[in-house]
Amino acid sequence: MGKRYTIALLPGDGTGPEVLAEGKKVLKAAEKKYGFTIEYTAYDLGGDRYLKTGELVPDSVLAELGKVDSIYLGAIGHPDVKPGPLEVGILLRLRFHFDQYINLRPVKLYPNVETPLKDKGPADIDFEIIRENCGGIYTGVGGSAHQGTSLEYATQVMTYSRAEVDRCLRYAFRRAQKREKKQLTLVHKMNVLTHVGDLWFRAFHEMGEKEFPEVKRDYNHVDACTMWMVKNPEWYETIVTANLFGDIITDLGAMIQGGMGIAAGGNINPDGVSMFEPIGGSAPKYTGQKKINPMAAIGAGAMMLEHLGEEAAAKAVEAAIIKALESGKIKSLAAGRMGLNTEEIGDLIAGLV
Numbered sequence: 001m002g003k004r005y006t007i008a009l010l011p012g013d014g015t016g017p018e019v020l021a022e023g024k025k026v027l028k029a030a031e032k033k034y035g036f037t038i039e040y041t042a043y044d045l046g047g048d049r050y051l052k053t054g055e056l057v058p059d060s061v062l063a064e065l066g067k068v069d070s071i072y073l074g075a076i077g078h079p080d081v082k083p084g085p086l087e088v089g090i091l092l093r094l095r096f097h098f099d100q101y102i103n104l105r106p107v108k109l110y111p112n113v114e115t116p117l118k119d120k121g122p123a124d125i126d127f128e129i130i131r132e133n134c135g136g137i138y139t140g141v142g143g144s145a146h147q148g149t150s151l152e153y154a155t156q157v158m159t160y161s162r163a164e165v166d167r168c169l170r171y172a173f174r175r176a177q178k179r180e181k182k183q184l185t186l187v188h189k190m191n192v193l194t195h196v197g198d199l200w201f202r203a204f205h206e207m208g209e210k211e212f213p214e215v216k217r218d219y220n221h222v223d224a225c226t227m228w229m230v231k232n233p234e235w236y237e238t239i240v241t242a243n244l245f246g247d248i249i250t251d252l253g254a255m256i257q258g259g260m261g262i263a264a265g266g267n268i269n270p271d272g273v274s275m276f277e278p279i280g281g282s283a284p285k286y287t288g289q290k291k292i293n294p295m296a297a298i299g300a301g302a303m304m305l306e307h308l309g310e311e312a313a314a315k316a317v318e319a320a321i322i323k324a325l326e327s328g329k330i331k332s333l334a335a336g337r338m339g340l341n342t343e344e345i346g347d348l349i350a351g352l353v
């Protein structure tokens with residue numbers, strides 16, 4: 001008997017449900033072939049529920065999510081809700097509550113995918129970004145006063161404890177150790193952020209020297225990193241960085257690997273409940289039109305399988321994505337210009353698992 005996994009499905013807003021349906025379809029093909037089963041329970045967290053009931057993540061849902069093997073998320077973001085409450089109240093709430101302190105975002109250019117980088121191909125763009133996912137400026141430490149007066153001010157602090165930094169670095173060193181080049185680049189802004197940047201920098205070198213001497217260490221300021229990611233992406237193998245910097249450079253990463261339609265990520269707690277998602281947003285203008293690319297969601301499904309320990313199945317799903325791209329049947333990865341609709345791409349990939 002194969003293993004059984006329980007997965008909480010959070011389709012969310014906009015095109016989230018459409019892409020997640022295709023992810024499920026492809027995982028179903030992997031279940032059959034690799035002899036395991038997934039049991040899904042869906043939760044309607046998102047903008048519609050919030051607008052109807054005022055609820056973001058009820059405690060009862062949080063308790064249930066705490067019992068599953070993994071969470072599979074579509075997208076959060078609703079055109080009728082102002083920016084803030086859904087992102088903070090759902091996405092960040094789940095990341096923080098489950099202490100998903102790693103955000104793993106592979107940047108990999110697959111064959112037949114167009115990159116905006118001139119003269120770069122799949123051999124040049126293949127690295128991983130490990131973004132610290134629970135701390136830093138995202139924690140919300142700070143405040144404001146004298147609102148509405150000329151004396152108004154606000155602060156939002158980049159806080160990091162050594163323990164928070166160390167656990168993220170350790171994960172990153174271990175990922176780097178598994179890759180061919182064994183090279184880890186710390187990305188920060190230590191020339192200006194002399195307190196928090198210095199903490200990351202010292203922790204990085206101390207841990208590297210003591211625990212991972214075989215991993216080559218490199219350091220880039222974040223502004224320089226955006227430059228090198230465009231100019232020489234082949235220099236990168238594994239990047240580790242703080243929350244905000246990681247947010248910014250992973251969008252750049254997504255663009256150089258072919259766009260949001262193909263970029264997948266995992267919010268990982270190595271000892272707890274993790275959550276996998278396409279990193280793009282809910283694309284409300286395409287809702288229900290079946291124009292959006294499900295590959296990012298399918299790729300997130302593959303990452304989830306890897307995390308669950310179904311490594312062969314994970315590889316097969318990734319290989320199926322690559323075969324689908326190599327088939328020449330998909331004209332573009334951009335929404336509405338794919339030549340196939342969302343469901344047809346799901347069918348194509350599921351058939352290749």
Ligand code: IPM
Pocket residue numbers: 087088091092247279
């Ligand atoms: C991401 C998103 C989120 C983030 C937002 C929606 C809170 O941009 O997953 O990268 O900033 O982390």
Ligand code: MN
Pocket residue numbers: 247248251
């Ligand atoms: Mn982002």
